[in-house]
Amino acid sequence: MSKLLFIIVMGTIISLSGTMIGAIIGISLKDPSEKLLCKFMGFSAGLMLSIVIFDLIPEALNTWDCFGVSIFLVLGILIVYFIDKNTNSIDINMHKKVAFMTALGLILHNFPEGILMGVGFQAGNRLGLKMALIISIHDIPEGIAVATPLIASNEKKSKTLFYVFLTAIPTLFGVFLGSYIANISKNFLSILLSLASGIMIYVVCAEMIPESRNLGDRVTSYFYMIVGIIAGLIIIKLL
Secondary structure, eight states: OHHHHHHHHHHHHHHHHHHHHHHHHHHHHSSOOHHHHHHHHHHHHHHHHHHIIIIIHHHHHTTSOHHHHHHHHHHHHHHHHHHHHHSOOOOOOSSHHHHHHHHHHHHHHHHHHHHHHHHHHHHOHHHHHHHHHHHHHHHHHHHHHHHHHHHHTTOOHHHHHHHHHHHHTHHHHHHHHHHHHHTSOHHHHHHHHHHHHHHHHHIIIIIIHHHHHHHSOHHHHHHHHHHHHHHHHHHHHHO
C-alpha cells in the first residue's frame, strides 16, 4: 500500500508540475507565438518517441515475446485512432468557451496519461520517473493551451490557474488505476506497456508532429524533435 501511495503522489506531482508550468507561461506571455509552441511540441514529441523506442518496448520484451508485444502495440494504435476519429480536435481560439472545451478534452486526455505513469512505476521506479518526467514536459504546451484563451478573455489569473489545475486532477485517478491493474501479473504489465507504446506512437506521429509543423516550419519542428530524442536518451541513461 505504501508503494501504491508513493506512485500516486510522485506521478501526480510530477505531471501536475508540467501543466502548471505551462499555465504560468501562458499567463506570463498572454499570447505565445506559434513558433514557441512549435518548438515545445516538437521537443516533447521527440521525448515521447525516445521513451517508447528505448524504454517502454524493451521493458515489455523482457517478459513477453515480440509477436505478443507487436499485437498489443498495434491494438493501442487502433484504440487511440478510433477515439481520435470520433472526437474531433478543437482548435484553440481566443474565446472562453473554447478554453473550457479544450480543458474538457485535456481532462479526458490526462486520465490515460496517468495510467501510463502508473504502469511505468509498477515496471520499476526508474521507468516510472522517466515516463512521469517526459509526460510532465509534454504537458507544458497543454497548460499554455488552456491558460492563454482564458487570459485573453479577461479571466482572472487566479481562476485561470485553478481551471488548469482541475484539468490535471484525472491524472491522479489514472495513476491509481494503472498501478493497481499492472500489479496483477508480469504478462499483464507487458500487455499494458505494449498498449501504452502504441498509444504514444499514435499521439506523436498523428497529432504532435503534424501540429508542430502547422505551428511553425518543418525544419524547426524536426530539429526540436531530434533535440527531444537526444534529451530523452540522456534522461534514460541518467535515471
